[in-house]
Structure formats: structure tokens, C-alpha cells
Amino acid sequence: MNxxxxxxxxxxxxxxxxxxxxxxxxxxxxxxxxxxxxxxxxSYTKFLHNxxxxxxxxxxxxxNTVKKINNNSFEISYETxxxxxxxxxxxxxxxxxxxxxxxxxxxxxxxITRTDIILNFQIIFFNAKxxxxxxxxxxxxxxxxxxxxxxxxxxxxxxxKKLYQNDVMKHFLQIxxxxxxxxxxxxxxxxxxxxxxxxxxxxxxxxxxxxDIFKKNRFANSLGSFLSYNNNIAxxxxxxxxxxxxxxxxFENTQREIKxxxxxxxxxxxxxxxxxxxxxxxxxxxxxxxxxxxxxxxxQPDLDKIYFEEKFKNALNVEFSKRSxxxxxxxxxxxxxxxxxxxxxxxxxxxxxxxxxxxxxSNDNKKVKKLFKALNKIYESCK
Numbered sequence: 356m357n358x359x360x361x362x363x364x365x366x367x368x369x370x371x372x373x374x375x376x377x378x379x380x381x382x383x384x385x386x387x388x389x390x391x392x393x394x395x396x397x398s399y400t401k402f403l404h405n406x407x408x409x410x411x412x413x414x415x416x417x418x419n420t421v422k423k424i425n426n427n428s429f430e431i432s433y434e435t436x437x438x439x440x441x442x443x444x445x446x447x448x449x450x451x452x453x454x455x456x457x458x459x460x461x462x463x464x465x466x467i468t469r470t471d472i473i474l475n476f477q478i479i480f481f482n483a484k485x486x487x488x489x490x491x492x493x494x495x496x497x498x499x500x501x502x503x504x505x506x507x508x509x510x511x512x513x514x515x516k517k518l519y520q521n522d523v524m525k526h527f528l529q530i531x532x533x534x535x536x537x538x539x540x541x542x543x544x545x546x547x548x549x550x551x552x553x554x555x556x557x558x559x560x561x562x563x564x565x566x567d568i569f570k571k572n573r574f575a576n577s578l579g580s581f582l583s584y585n586n587n588i589a590x591x592x593x594x595x596x597x598x599x600x601x602x603x604x605x606f607e608n609t610q611r612e613i614k615x616x617x618x619x620x621x622x623x624x625x626x627x628x629x630x631x632x633x634x635x636x637x638x639x640x641x642x643x644x645x646x647x648x649x650x651x652x653x654x655q656p657d658l659d660k661i662y663f664e665e666k667f668k669n670a671l672n673v674e675f676s677k678r679s680x681x682x683x684x685x686x687x688x689x690x691x692x693x694x695x696x697x698x699x700x701x702x703x704x705x706x707x708x709x710x711x712x713x714x715x716x717s718n719d720n721k722k723v724k725k726l727f728k729a730l731n732k733i734y735e736s737c738k
Contacts, residue, residue, distance in 0.1 A: 380426075380427070380429050380430045381430075382430060383431050383432070383446050384431070384434060384446065384448070385421060387417065387449065388411075388450050389450070389451040389606050390605040391603070391604065391605075399457065399508075399515050400452055412516065413519060416519060420527060420528050423528055426534070427535075428536045445482050445483040445484040447480070447483045448479070449478075449479045450527060454474070457470065457473075460686035461686065462675070464679030468503070469501050469686075470505070470511070470514070472511070472515060474495070474496045475494070475573070477491050477492070478492040478531060479604065481613050488602070488614060488615050488616060489538060490537070490540070491590060492590065493579040493580040494583075495581075498518050498522065500514055526584075533587060535738060542619040543737060544588065545590050545591030545621070546575040546579050547622065549571035549593070554629075558628070558629055558691075559626070574624060575593035575624065579593065581696075581699040585704050586703060586706055586734045588734050588737050591617075600614070600617075601614050620655055620662075620733055620737065623651070623652040623654065625652075626648075626695075627648035627650055629646065629691040631643050634672065640675065641675055641676075641677055642673070643683075644672055645691050646668055646669065646670050646694065647671075647694040649698065651702070667717045668698075669694050669701070669717055671694035673690050698717070701713050701717070709727065
């Protein structure tokens with residue numbers, strides 16, 4: 356072949372080869388639904404994930420949702436895993452339910468029972484050959500139902516069914532659709548420590564079940580879910596409550612222990628306390644302010660460097676009838692949690708757009724806006 360012609364073909368062909376490799380989509384195998392490490396044996400979800408007669412309700416909704424995904428960084432196949440594939444070809448996506456909480460509070464004076472359904476998921480990408488985590492995206496879904504009486508078991512299952520069919524699948528699709536998957540990440544971030552100060556710890560213990568050893572995990576997952584959702588980043592699952600640095604996924608007839616990487620950037624969350632005050636009193640109603648207080652730190656232990664360490668507070672206005680406030684201590688914990696989650700949400704959005712009014716009321720540092728710019732750079736380095 357003419358040497359000049361060969362050079363011309365090479366020059367024309369090489370860029371095409373380069374760009375095709377650059378924009379090639381990763382092949383991800385569909386792994387379906389799984390239970391995570393800390394899901395209780397008596398979960399209500401098991402009634403929606405019953406495969407005794409074939410596909411479960413969750414299976415059907417999940418696979419129909421996954422078929423709608425059109426992601427620029429990967430495509431999903433429905434093949435079974437093969438022994439002769441290389442490690443790079445063994446990546447799997449799984450929706451794992453890590454926690455299910457059903458909480459009831461009764462406001463006797465107003466004849467209202469509020470049922471809170473709180474689901475914590477991990478959207479997991481992992482390498483099936485070495486069982487190592489590729490990426491994890493936390494997802495928290497909440498629903499509150501008000502009724503005159505405590506919901507029955509059948510009513511809870513029906514509410515849960517609607518929650519999975521609508522909210523869970525909607526947010527799962529939105530997150531996965533927009534997530535930029537990489538098989539290898541330069542940096543990773545995760546909540547690695549949750550601290551309860553004395554006042555907060557006493558109140559949390561008072562309002563938690565005696566056998567709940569995963570209290571810190573729930574706070575870490577909640578913060579991580581807001582950070583991930585609002586900033587489009589993967590979060591290494593919190594591991595302080597777990598017996599090892601791994602996440603156990605439970606499928607129908609098997610288990611996989613997914614090894615978790617050590618985050619490069621650590622997040623330390625301190626729950627400082629909770630406080631309420633009477634804001635306004637009328638002839639019939641009262642308005643109470645429920646305050647939540649935290650300290651949050653971002654650091655890189657390997658470099659002994661702290662990038663962010665600030666205190667924040669949030670106030671939530673709740674109105675009751677006067678006749679219901681006689682026993683408000685029996686039901687007000689849920690409003691502290693509402694206040695705290697609102698705080699997590701607002702905090703995580705400050706790297707997207709600064710809310711000057713909220714920052715002024717929640718933090719005393721006039722230079723905190725510059726610190727959020729530093730956080731944004733950290734998030735970008737983890738994408």
C-alpha cells in the first residue's frame with residue numbers, strides 16, 4: 356500500500372477510534388431488587404416482594420422502570436453473569452432496601468394518628484467478580500399518612516404499595532437516568548462518623564426502640580441521601596454501625612458481601628440537640644417552633660486537612676390545637692426529625708444555589724458562602 360495513503364487512512368481512522376472509545380457505554384447487568392444489611396425480618400416490604408407465584412410486585416415495577424433508563428454512560432443488559440468475562444464486564448446494578456421504618460404518633464386531642472413510612476435504599480453498582488463496590492447512591496423516601504385511627508396492617512401494605520409504585524420508582528429512574536457512572540473514581544466521599552452530643556443522645560435514646568443499634572446509620576443515610584440527590588454524587592455507605600466495611604445484599608436464594616472502599620473525603624455529622632419554644636398562642640391553637648442543631652465537618656484524614664466545619668440550626672413551625680398540647684411530649688419527636696431533614700435538604704442545596712435568607716438564620720459565619728464553594732469543588736472531584 357502506498358505509504359502516503361496509509362498515513363492518510365490512519366489519520367482519519369484514529370480520531371474515530373479514539374472518540375468511539377471515549378464515549379463507549381459501560382455494560383451493566385440488571386441485578387434486580389435486594390435487601391440490605393440492616394433490614395428487619397418483619398418488614399412490610401416482604402408482602403410486596405413475594406415470589407412464591409413468580410415475579411413479585413416490586414420485581415414487575417422495577418424492571419419496567421429500568422427499561423425506561425437512557426443513560427449516556429452505561430446501558431443495562433438482562434443477561435446472566437458468565438464465568439469467562441473479565442472483571443470490567445461484570446458490573447451489576449441493584450436496588451437494595453437498607454432500612455424500613457413504620458412510625459405512629461397519636462395526637463389524642465385532635466383525634467389524629469400520623470403514620471410515617473421511611474424507606475432507605477442504596478442504588479448499588481458493584482463488580483460481581485470481586486464483589487467490590489463501584490458506586491452507591493443513597494435514596495430516602497418518606498410518606499406521612501393522617502388518619503382518625505391507627506392504620507391496620509392491610510392499610511399499611513396498601514400505602515407501601517402506592518409508595519413503591521409511584522415515589523420509589525420515580526426517584527430511582529430520575530437518579531439513575533442522570534448519574535454519570537465510572538468504573539473507577541479518582542475520589543470518593545462518605546459519612547464516616549455520626550456523633551450524638553449529650554442532650555441529643557438522651558432525647559434520641561428516649562424516642563428510639565431499645566434494640567435499634569442502627570440509629571446512627573439512619574442519620575447518616577438521611578444526610579447522604581440529600582447530598583447525593585441534590586449534587587448528583589455517589590456516596591460510600593456509612594459503615595460505623597456495621598460489623599465490617601462491607602454491605603451484605605440478600606437476594607432470593609443467595610447473599611453477596613459487597614466490599615466498601617475507604618472514602619477520600621470524610622463527613623462527620625454531629626447532632627448537637629433539639630429544642631422547642633412556644634411561638635404564638637391563640638384562643639384555640641398554639642404555634643410551636645421545633646429547632647434542630649448540628650455540626651458538620653468535611654475533612655481529608657490522609658492529608659490531615661479540614662475543608663469545612665460549621666454549626667447549623669433549623670426552625671420548623673408546627674400548629675396544634677390547645678387541647679392536644681397536654682401530651683405533646685408523646686408525639687413531638689417526629690417534628691424534630693422533620694426539622695432535621697429540612698436542614699439536611701437546605702444544607703445540601705447551598706452548593707447549587709446560595710439561599711442567603713436561610714444561611715443568615717441558620718449559621719453565624721458571614722464567610723460561610725466561600726466555604727460552600729470549596730465543598731462544590733470536592734463534589735466535582737468525586738464525580
